[in-house]
Each structure stands twice: as structure tokens, then as C-alpha cells.
Amino acid sequence: MTDITDLGIKAIRDGVREGTFSAREVAEAFNANVAGGKELNAFLVETPEHALAAADAADKARAAGEELAPMAGVPIGMKDLFCTEGVATTACSHILEGFVPTYESTVSANLWKAGAGMLGKLNMDQFAMGSSNETSAFGNVISPWRRNDGGNTDLAPGGSSGGSASAVSGRLCPAATGTDTGGSIRQPAAFVGISGIKPTYGRCSRWGVVAFASSLDQAGPMAHDVTDCAIMLQAMAGFDPKDATSLDLPVPDWESALSSDLKGKRVGIPKEYRIDGTPAEINELWDKGAEWLRDAGAEIVEISLPHTKYALPAYYIIAPAEASSNLARYDGVRYGKRELPDGAGLQDMYAATRAEGFGPEVKRRIMIGTYVLSAGFYDAYYTQAQKVRTLIARDFEQAWEQCDMILAPTAPSAAFGLGEKADDPLAMYLNDVFAVPASLAGLPAMSVPGGLDGQGLPLGLQIVGKALDEQSVLNAGLAIEQRAGFTARPDKWW
Amino acid sequence: MTESTYRIQGATGDWEVVIGLEVHAQITSNAKLFSGASTEFGAEPNTQVSLVDAAMPGMLPVPNQECVRQAVRTGLALNAEIHKYSRFDRKNYFYADLPQGYQISQLYHPIVGEGVIEVALDEKDPDSEVRQIGVERIHIEQDAGKLMHDQHPTMSYVDLNRSGVALMEIVSRPDMRSPVEAGAYVKKLRSILRYVGSCDGNMEQGSMRADVNVSVRKPGEEFGTRTETKNVNSVRFVQQVIEIEANRQVDVLEAGGEIVQETRLYDPDRNETRSMRSKEDAHDYRYFPDPDLLPLELTDDFIADCKASLPELPDAKRKRYESELGLTAYNAAVLTAEAETARAFEVLLKETAAKQGKADTEVATQVANWSLSIAPGVQKALEVTADHENNTPAANAAILAMVSGGSVSGGQAKEIYEIVLKTGRDAEEIADTEGLKQTSDTGAIEAEIEKILETNADKVEQYKAGKDKLFGFFVGQTMKAMKGKANPQIVNELLRKKLD
Numbered sequence: 004m005t006d007i008t009d010l011g012i013k014a015i016r017d018g019v020r021e022g023t024f025s026a027r028e029v030a031e032a033f034n035a036n037v038a039g040g041k042e043l044n045a046f047l048v049e050t051p052e053h054a055l056a057a058a059d060a061a062d063k064a065r066a067a068g069e070e071l072a073p074m075a076g077v078p079i080g081m082k083d084l085f086c087t088e089g090v091a092t093t094a095c096s097h098i099l100e101g102f103v104p105t106y107e108s109t110v111s112a113n114l115w116k117a118g119a120g121m122l123g124k125l126n127m128d129q130f131a132m133g134s135s136n137e138t139s140a141f142g143n144v145i146s147p148w149r150r151n152d153g154g155n156t157d158l159a160p161g162g163s164s165g166g167s168a169s170a171v172s173g174r175l176c177p178a179a180t181g182t183d184t185g186g187s188i189r190q191p192a193a194f195v196g197i198s199g200i201k202p203t204y205g206r207c208s209r210w211g212v213v214a215f216a217s218s219l220d221q222a223g224p225m226a227h228d229v230t231d232c233a234i235m236l237q238a239m240a241g242f243d244p245k246d247a248t249s250l251d252l253p254v255p256d257w258e259s260a261l262s263s264d265l266k267g268k269r270v271g272i273p274k275e276y277r278i279d280g281t282p283a284e285i286n287e288l289w290d291k292g293a294e295w296l297r298d299a300g301a302e303i304v305e306i307s308l309p310h311t312k313y314a315l316p317a318y319y320i321i322a323p324a325e326a327s328s329n330l331a332r333y334d335g336v337r338y339g340k341r342e343l344p345d346g347a348g349l350q351d352m353y354a355a356t357r358a359e360g361f362g363p364e365v366k367r368r369i370m371i372g373t374y375v376l377s378a379g380f381y382d383a384y385y386t387q388a389q390k391v392r393t394l395i396a397r398d399f400e401q402a403w404e405q406c407d408m409i410l411a412p413t414a415p416s417a418a419f420g421l422g423e424k425a426d427d428p429l430a431m432y433l434n435d436v437f438a439v440p441a442s443l444a445g446l447p448a449m450s451v452p453g454g455l456d457g458q459g460l461p462l463g464l465q466i467v468g469k470a471l472d473e474q475s476v477l478n479a480g481l482a483i484e485q486r487a488g489f490t491a492r493p494d495k496w497w
Numbered sequence: 498m499t500e501s502t503y504r505i506q507g508a509t510g511d512w513e514v515v516i517g518l519e520v521h522a523q524i525t526s527n528a529k530l531f532s533g534a535s536t537e538f539g540a541e542p543n544t545q546v547s548l549v550d551a552a553m554p555g556m557l558p559v560p561n562q563e564c565v566r567q568a569v570r571t572g573l574a575l576n577a578e579i580h581k582y583s584r585f586d587r588k589n590y591f592y593a594d595l596p597q598g599y600q601i602s603q604l605y606h607p608i609v610g611e612g613v614i615e616v617a618l619d620e621k622d623p624d625s626e627v628r629q630i631g632v633e634r635i636h637i638e639q640d641a642g643k644l645m646h647d648q649h650p651t652m653s654y655v656d657l658n659r660s661g662v663a664l665m666e667i668v669s670r671p672d673m674r675s676p677v678e679a680g681a682y683v684k685k686l687r688s689i690l691r692y693v694g695s696c697d698g699n700m701e702q703g704s705m706r707a708d709v710n711v712s713v714r715k716p717g718e719e720f721g722t723r724t725e726t727k728n729v730n731s732v733r734f735v736q737q738v739i740e741i742e743a744n745r746q747v748d749v750l751e752a753g754g755e756i757v758q759e760t761r762l763y764d765p766d767r768n769e770t771r772s773m774r775s776k777e778d779a780h781d782y783r784y785f786p787d788p789d790l791l792p793l794e795l796t797d798d799f800i801a802d803c804k805a806s807l808p809e810l811p812d813a814k815r816k817r818y819e820s821e822l823g824l825t826a827y828n829a830a831v832l833t834a835e836a837e838t839a840r841a842f843e844v845l846l847k848e849t850a851a852k853q854g855k856a857d858t859e860v861a862t863q864v865a866n867w868s869l870s871i872a873p874g875v876q877k878a879l880e881v882t883a884d885h886e887n888n889t890p891a892a893n894a895a896i897l898a899m900v901s902g903g904s905v906s907g908g909q910a911k912e913i914y915e916i917v918l919k920t921g922r923d924a925e926e927i928a929d930t931e932g933l934k935q936t937s938d939t940g941a942i943e944a945e946i947e948k949i950l951e952t953n954a955d956k957v958e959q960y961k962a963g964k965d966k967l968f969g970f971f972v973g974q975t976m977k978a979m980k981g982k983a984n985p986q987i988v989n990e991l992l993r994k995k996l997d
Contacts, residue, residue, distance in 0.1 A: 086555045099554065106548060108555060209789075211555040217788035247559050247790050325788050328589050331598020332552040336655065349653075353591055376589070376783035385785060 007032040008174045012077050012231035015177055019061055019076035026058035026065075026076030030120060033078045036175045037122050042497035044142050045160075045170040047083055048091055048124040054078040057120025074238050075118030080170045080179035083124040084131055085111045085222075086211040090121075094213040095139040096129045098360025099339045108211025109243045110180065110222045117238035122176050125166030129362045130330065131187055131215040134434040136165025137425050138364040146195055146418055147173035147493035151459030155496075158418040158460070161191030167225045168195040172493060178226035178235050182212060184219045185318050186414075186438025189450035192225055193413035193463025196452040196491060198480065199225040200232045203470050204445030205250035207236075208243030214329040216322035217248075219442050229451060229480040233257040236473065252471070260474050263482040266300035268475065271406030275311035276437060278415065284456045285412045292410050292453055292464040292483055299482035306405050308398040313391045314440040319432055320375050320388035321443070326365075327372025333360060367428065396444040399467075408475050411437050413450040413463035441467045451480040452489040461491065501628075503675030505713065507747045513716045514743040515723070516673035516709065518735070520686060522665045522696035523640070523704035524567045530639050530663035531558030531601065538702050542645070542656035550661040552596035557789050560585075564663040565793060567695035568608050568637050569803045571665060574693045574810055575632050577612025579800055583636075584792045589783040593655050594642035602666075604784045607636035608793065614669075614689070615812060616681045617830070630682050631670030640664050665696065671710065671720065676736035683707060683732050684834075688811050692836040706730045711742040713750070721746070722756040726763050726770050738763050742770055814839055822846075822861035831869055841883065841890075842868050848894040853901055863897055871907075875914050887921040895924040899934075903984050909933040937984040939991065945978040946971075946991055960996060968992065 007029050010018065019026045034051040061076035086092045086104035093099040107115070115121075128138040136144040136159060146160040146169055160169040164181035168191035171179050181188035183201035192199030200223045207222040214220060224235035237257055243249040272293055277286070293303045335341035335356030342355035361369070375384035402409065414434055424430045441448035447470070450463040464483055468476035504511040529536055532549035549556045572579050584606040587599040612632040619625035642660035644653050667686065673679045687698035687705060698705050707730075712723035724746070726738045741763075746756050761770040809817070811833045818829035832842045845868060849860045872893065876883060896913055899905035905913065905928055913927045928934050936942065949971060950957055960967040975988045 210557050213554045245559060246557050324785060328587050328599055331589060332596060334598060336593050337551055337596060349593055376785050378781045
């Protein structure tokens with residue numbers, strides 16, 4: 004029999020239902036991998052008992068002849084941005100050190116309701132700000148992947164959901180939650196050769212998710228394949244009256260409607276995404292992706308998204324602006340870190356607490372955000388960026404007159420080495436160039452692995468769909484998955 | 498509309514005062530603006546705080562529809578423009594009583610636009626001048642918590658019970674020109690809010706407070722630089738702040754100084770205002786649309802429902818009391834100034850009309866006089882308030898019916914009412930058992946009159962010779978003979994008949 008930890012959500016779910024193995028066996032196997040995977044630094048907190056309790060509940064339900072919940076017996080990893088009741092939640096920042104929520108985020112609660120169990124809390128970029136997981140206050144995550152040059156350079160798993168990417172790719176968990184503000188699910192998924200989808204803004208409740216940029220933040224699944232993403236997204240999504248931006252719509256049965264037959268669908272190739280300096284391998288994979296989709300029955304059309312080049316600058320105004328305000332609550336007054344120097348007054352306490360608690364990237368974004376919102380600069384930056392955002396959304400609206408979905412690379416490079424870009428924030432921000440437009444427009448977007456580059460590292464393809472049309476995105480992802488035949492996986496070195 | 502003649506006499510001549518008010522009114526609702534926590538006043542510190550109010554990580558605001566409804570109703574009551582599209586903005590600043598690090602407010606797109614309040618300078622004087630005071634806007638916002646500095650020798654404590662409570666900020670135009678106008682504006686606004694039921698108007702408990710903007714100028718000149726005195730919590734204080742601040746500004750200007758645009762604080766103990774912070778060190782609040790909240794979009798149906806739910810408002814009621822019920826302008830004005838007074842009057846009016854089998858219009862004046870002067874006089878003497886448990890509409894109506902039917906005199910009515918308030922006994926039973934009834938038995942009265950005229954034949958002569966004043970003497974003698982229980986009206990009638 005294959006190793007249980009090689010299996011994904013669907014295989015585990017079906018295996019438990021059919022009695023091929025017990026949910027407890029699954030939980031124990033993954034608990035062991037988590038315990039043995041410390042070198043990856045993917046998990047911050049391990050919660051084997053949570054995974055076992057959910058597994059036992061699944062086994063008991065099965066023994067009693069009850070119908071099993073959609074993810075019964077499937078243990079997952081939880082990004083540390085999600086508040087989990089009774090389990091430390093820090094957003095990988097010292098400022099939240101010691102914070103244990105008394106409440107459960109809606110998305111994680113939905114997953115537990117669907118029968119999933121939690122293996123632990125996953126490392127990430129601090130407050131989800133980063134593209135390499137190097138901004139975490141608790142050490143960077145290491146990708147399980149190695150270049151085939153024999154150099155054994157530690158690679159970045161991408162970010163901000165780097166712990167999720169590394170853990171799924173390294174088989175520490177069959178799937179994990181991610182959050183995506185400007186590519187934080189898609190880029191790390193691409194870096195480690197797994198699938199990940201950011202649904203339409205409003206599909207997943209933001210209640211109980213530590214906020215980075217409220218108008219952009221969306222939770223989504225990261226898993227081995229498209230089907231697993233469909234199953235898990237179905238469990239995570241749903242209307243939540245506690246989130247005013249939550250969409251009051253039923254959750255479609257995406258898994259049942261999965262189909263790689265794309266006959267009648269038109270796939271747009273945005274010409275503005277042909278950016279100078281993109282490695283040839285990435286453009287070649289993009290062309291190959293278009294070929295695969297044509298093979299699946301789709302018509303390929305060239306489209307134009309004329310305001311693409313303004314997306315990244317607009318994003319790096321809007322996201323920091325919202326963050327500067329969202330992170331004001333970490334003030335040392337009510338929870339988390341408090342630095343109270345002798346004789347300190349309130350202002351001193353704020354300054355000391357925040358200076359000590361936030362990492363450099365978080366501070367950089369708070370300062371950018373504070374600057375762009377300040378009197379005298381607001382119109383030049385924030386108002387202008389909002390106008391750009393409207394134009395980006397309009398670009399997509401106009402594109403939908405010509406196509407049903409868009410194919411693009413997920414990231415402009417394969418995984419880079421840890422430390423290679425850490426000193427150059429702008430180079431780091433450029434990693435989000437293909438991911439950010441869909442975020443600004445609130446559209447569903449997915450990354451699926453397409454192949455390996457010359458160094459043996461995974462490359463991802465991105466599909467962007469119309470608002471609420473996750474199904475087309477998943478279907479196109481499935482079509483690529485079936486044709487790419489991506490079976491590569493990292494050798495275990497940890 | 499005549500111009501105000503209120504002036505401050507300075508060394509260089511007369512100065513005119515220009516006043517604008519920003520009134521913060523706590524919206525009446527059971528739950529806070531963006532969380533389900535209770536809004537009850539006076540609870541133990543930090544017992545009415547939800548995860549949202551404490552700004553725990555990942556918590557999100559969800560607008561309370563009732564607060565939105567109340568703001569719209571208030572706007573409609575002020576004849577103001579209701580904005581079908583409005584939006585919440587964050588006002589960012591750090592303070593320990595502000596857990597989120599920002600207040601959710603409405604800067605760019607408030608829910609209510611221009612309106613107007615008609616203010617009589619003296620509500621009880623029907624001839625007093627009336628001013629139209631413009632309302633610039635009403636927006637909805639969150640209240641902050643409260644710091645407590647007296648709990649610990651070196652630390653301050655925070656009470657978040659008020660954190661997130663819904664406020665309406667009602668911003669006037671700089672249309673007021675005297676402390677009296679400003680006071681009348683606040684009172685009228687409070688009256689309307691209470692009628693609408695959107696704010697209890699309780700200034701002592703802080704559910705209504707005003708930021709007072711004052712500037713001075715020579716009449717006819719441009720507006721001067723204004724100062725803003727924050728959180729003034731009574732009508733009297735509002736008026737005092739204006740006087741103090743206007744005089745201070747005149748002194749500064751006449752000494753060759755300049756007024757600094759600044760925020761000031763009022764100290765009622767020393768009756769002075771003090772600078773809090775000037776424009777130079779004012780906060781940069783970095784307002785921007787709250788990304789956690791969608792714009793508020795109101796439907797025509799919602800607005801129509803809000804409108805339909807409005808009660809008759811004080812101005813309309815006052816006019817109706819005069820035109821339909823035939824009340825004097827004074828009575829109509831006093832009865833309608835407060836929603837509670839009008840409500841009590843209308844209840845007693847219905848009860849009285851029913852009891853006497855008459856139309857409202859026939860008993861309105863009787864009920865108005867009783868409600869405004871006779872009943873309050875007795876209550877005051879007994880040191881009880883109108884909400885005393887024995888002060889039921891039924892008891893009052895019973896007394897009024899006896900007066901109206903002639904079996905009880907005005908004086909007896911007061912005595913009966915006094916016993917009712919003290920004991921809760923039945924008014925008619927009191928009149929019977931306590932002998933508090935007057936006789937309208939013409940035979941008995943006439944018999945006494947005959948006797949009195951006989952024994953005072955000389956005075957009858959004098960009266961007939963033109964000494965009219967003696968009529969009162971005969972009335973007095975008759976009443977005395979009847980032991981005070983004769984119906985004075987009948988005594989008068991019979992005496993006139995005999996003497997004239």
C-alpha cells in the first residue's frame with residue numbers, strides 16, 4: 004500500500020469512507036510527518052490532538068453508519084493568520100506573541116464542521132506581508148524543493164502562505180489553508196508545485212482572519228490538485244453575516260461539476276503580461292498551457308488588459324494604506340505584546356510596543372500606508388490608486404466580452420534562494436506582478452503546476468475567471484493538470 | 498426673520514457673535530453601531546464589550562440597521578435630504594479609549610444632507626422671534642470608550658462599555674448669533690429627537706453633547722477665525738461657553754491679537770475655556786473609506802417606511818392644538834415642547850372626552866388648564882412628580898368630569914386631587930365621603946339668599962344705588978351660609994336675578 008501521506012483530500016476522504024484505512028491512521032501518519040518535518044520550519048504550533056480528535060469523530064461516525072461530512076478524516080494545516088480558539092495565533096509577528104484567541108474564525112470553523120482536523124498552525128510572512136516567507140518573526144520556512152545543481156541552496160517557498168506551501172509539498176499535510184491579498188496563495192503554490200485557488204472576493208468570510216488589507220484579503224485552499232482544491236474551497240466558503248463584505252450566495256458544488264471539457268470556452272491571453280525579463284521557460288510554459296487548453300476544446304484569443312502596468316503600484320498603495328489602519332489596534336493596550344519602559348506614558352508605550360513588535364517589512368508598509376493617506380498626499384496616491392483599481396476592474400469587464408477566462412503565468416520566476424531578494428523590497432514586490440490585477444478586481448484566480456524549469460523547480464500557470472465563476476477556473480485548471488502530467492515531487496532531505 | 502441684536506460691546510464698537518453647533522446624539526438602540534453588545538447606561542465597566550468593540554484580531558464591523566433607520570428618521574424629521582448612497586470612513590488616531598485605532602464615521606458621504614430647524618427664541622412666548630437654523634449634515638459614527646484616572650495611583654484604566662455605541666453628529670450651519678438662539682436650537686433639536694425617539698436627549702448622562710464653534714466679527718464683515726469648544730453637556734453650559742468665548746475673542750482682537758483656530762475645553766467649575774490643541778498640532782486623521790464595510794444604499798421603500806413611522810412632530814402638533822383644539826398659543830406651545838408632556842395631555846384629553854361624553858375640542862381647554870397649571874401646582878406642593886403612580890389619567894378625568902358637571906368646585910377639585918395623589922383612593926368616592934362637593938340645589942341656595950338680603954336690606958339699598966362692589970359681599974355671605982359648598986356659578990346667577 005502507498006504511504007497514506009502521499010494522498011490528497013479526495014483519496015483520504017474516500018479511503019476513510021470506504022474503510023481502506025481509518026481516519027486515525029491518517030491523522031497519526033501526518034502527525035508523524037509534522038513532527039519529523041521541523042527542519043522545514045513550516046509549523047509554528049503542532050496540534051496533533053486536534054487532528055486525532057477529528058479523526059476519531061470521523062471513525063466513530065463511520066462505525067455508527069452515519070453519513071460522513073465532506074472532509075471527515077482529512078487533517079489539514081492552518082495558516083497562522085486564522086484565529087483558532089484556544090490555539091496561539093500570532094500572524095507570525097512578535098506583537099501578537101502569547102495571544103490565544105477565545106474564538107474560531109468562520110473559515111476554520113467551517114472546516115471543522117466539515118469534519119477536517121488541524122495538524123497545527125503554519126508559518127507565514129508576518130501579517131501576510133511578503134512573497135518569500137522571510138518576514139516571519141519566527142524564522143523563514145524552507146521549501147522542500149532543491150535546485151538540481153547539487154548546491155543544496157535553501158529555497159523560498161514563496162509567500163505569504165509559505166508554511167502552507169512547504170507543508171503540503173513536503174507531505175506534512177494533505178492540504179492547508181492560505182490567504183491571498185496580492186498573490187499569497189498562488190505564488191507559493193507555483194513555487195512548490197501544488198494547486199491553490201483564491202476565490203471571488205467575498206466567498207470566504209474574513210471574520211476571525213487577522214486583517215492585512217481588508218478589500219483584498221481572501222482565504223482559499225492549497226492542495227495537491229484541482230479536485231482537492233474544489234472540495235476544500237466548498238468547505239471553507241459560504242455567507243457569513245458577521246462579515247459585511249461576505250457574499251450572500253449559496254456555495255456551488257464545484258467538485259461535482261468539475262469537467263476538463265472546455266468546448267465553447269474562450270481563453271484570453273493578455274498581451275500586457277508579456278513582460279521584458281520574464282524567463283523564456285516561463286513564456287514557453289505559458290504557450291504550452293494555451294496549447295493544452297486548446298486541446299481541451301477551448302478557443303484561444305489574444306486580449307488586452309491595458310492598465311496592467313499600473314496594477315502593482317496601485318496595489319502597493321491600497322494594500323499598505325489599509326494595513327496601516329488595520330494594524331493600529333496592535334497597541335499594547337489589550338492583548339499581545341506590551342513594552343512599557345520605566346516612566347513611560349501612553350505615547351511611549353505605543354512607540355516602544357510597536358517598534359519592538361513589528362518586523363521591518365510590516366513597519367515599511369505601515370509607513371507607506373500612513374504616508375499615502377496623510378493630508379496633502381491622499382488625492383495624489385490613494386484616490387489615484389482607487390481610480391486605477393476601477394480601471395483594472397474595467398479592463399477585465401471588457402475582456403470578458405472576448406473570453407471566459409484568462410491564462411497567464413503565476414509568477415515571473417521560479418522559487419528563488421532564501422536571502423536572494425530579502426534586501427530589495429522592490430524586486431520582491433515584482434514577484435506579485437501577475438497575481439495582483441485579479442486581486443484588485445476581486446476575481447477568482449488559481450495556480451496549477453505546469454512543469455519544471457531548467458533547474459528542476461516547479462513553475463505555475465494561473466487561470467483568472469469572472470467573478471463567481473470559480474467553476475470555469477477549476478475546470479481549466481483540471482484540463483491543464485490532466486495534460487501537464489506534473490508528477491514531480493521534492494526528494495525528502497529533511 | 499429679523500436679525501439678532503445680540504452684540505458684545507467692545508472698546509472699538511459692537512461685535513457680532515457667529516455660532517455653529519455640532520451636536521453628538523446617542524442613537525436609541527439596544528445594540529451598538531457595529532456589534533451586538535448592549536448599550537445600557539451605567540453598567541459595570543467592561544461588561545458590555547463584544548470582541549468587535551475590543552478590536553480583537555480579525556473582528557469585523559456589521560452595521561446595525563436600527564441605527565441607520567433612526568438616523569434616516571431624524572433626517573426626515575428635520576426636513577433634510579436623505580442620501581440614498583452613503584459610506585463609512587475611518588478616522589485614524591491612537592488613543593487608549595479607541596481600541597481599533599480608528600473611529601468609524603462618515604466624512605465624505607454622510608447619510609443625511611441639508612435640513613432646517615425652526616427655532617422660536619422663547620418657546621413659551623407665542624410672539625417671540627422665529628429663526629431658521631440650517632442643518633448642514635447628519636452622519637453616523639462610533640463613540641469611544643472612557644479612561645478612568647482614579648482607579649490606580651500610577652495607571653489609567655479603560656472602560657469600553659461606550660466603545661462602539663452609535664452616535665449621530667448633527668452639524669448646524671453657522672446660523673446662530675446669540676447664546677439664546679443657540680440654547681433654543683439645542684432645546685428644539687432635543688425636543689425633535691425625543692419626539693422621533695432616535696435619542697433620549699439626556700445631556701447629564703452624555704447621550705447628547707455639543708461641540709460649540711464660536712467666532713466674532715464686526716457686523717457685516719467676513720466671518721472671523723473660530724474656536725471649537727468640545728463636549729459641552731448642558732444647554733446652560735452651551736450658552737455660557739458662547740458668552741465666555743465671544744468675550745475672550747473680543748478681548749484678544751481688541752488688544753491687537755489674533756484668534757488661533759483651536760480646540761478648547763470648557764471648565765464649568767472655573768467657568769472658563771482652555772486651549773486643548775491648536776490647528777498646528779491637530780491630528781492628521783488620514784480619513785479613508787472603511788474597506789470592511791460596503792456603502793450604505795437605501796431604497797425608496799426603506800425611506801418611505803421611515804417616513805411613515807414618524808410621529809406628529811412638535812411644530813405640526815402645536816399648530817393643530819391651536820387650530821383644531823382651540824388652545825391658546827401659549828398652552829399649545831408649552832404642551833408640545835416635550836414629547837412626554839404632549840403624550841400625557843393627549844391621553845388625558847381622550848379619557849376626559851370619553852368620561853364626559855363630549856368631543857375632544859369641547860374639553861381641550863379644561864384639560865390644558867388642568868394639565869399646565871392646576872395639577873402641577875398640587876404636585877409641586879406635595880413634592881411628587883407627574884409620573885407618580887396615583888396620578889392616573891382615569892383619576893384626573895374623573896375629577897375634571899365632576900368639575901365640568903358642577904358637583905365639584907375648582908377648589909374642591911384641588912383638594913380631591915391632593916387626596917388622590919396621597920392615597921390612590923377613587924376621586925368620586927373622595928368627593929362623597931370627604932364632603933368635597935358643592936350644591937347646585939337652587940332652592941336651598943335661594944332660601945339662604947332671601948335671608949341674607951333681608952338681614953342686609955341697607956346694603957341692598959346701597960347696591961341698587963350704584964355701589965356695585967357690594968355684589969361680592971352678597972356672594973361671600975351666601976357661600977358662607979352654604980358652608981362654602983354652593984356652586985358659585987349658581988350663586989352668582991341667583992343673586993343677579995334678585996338684585997338686578
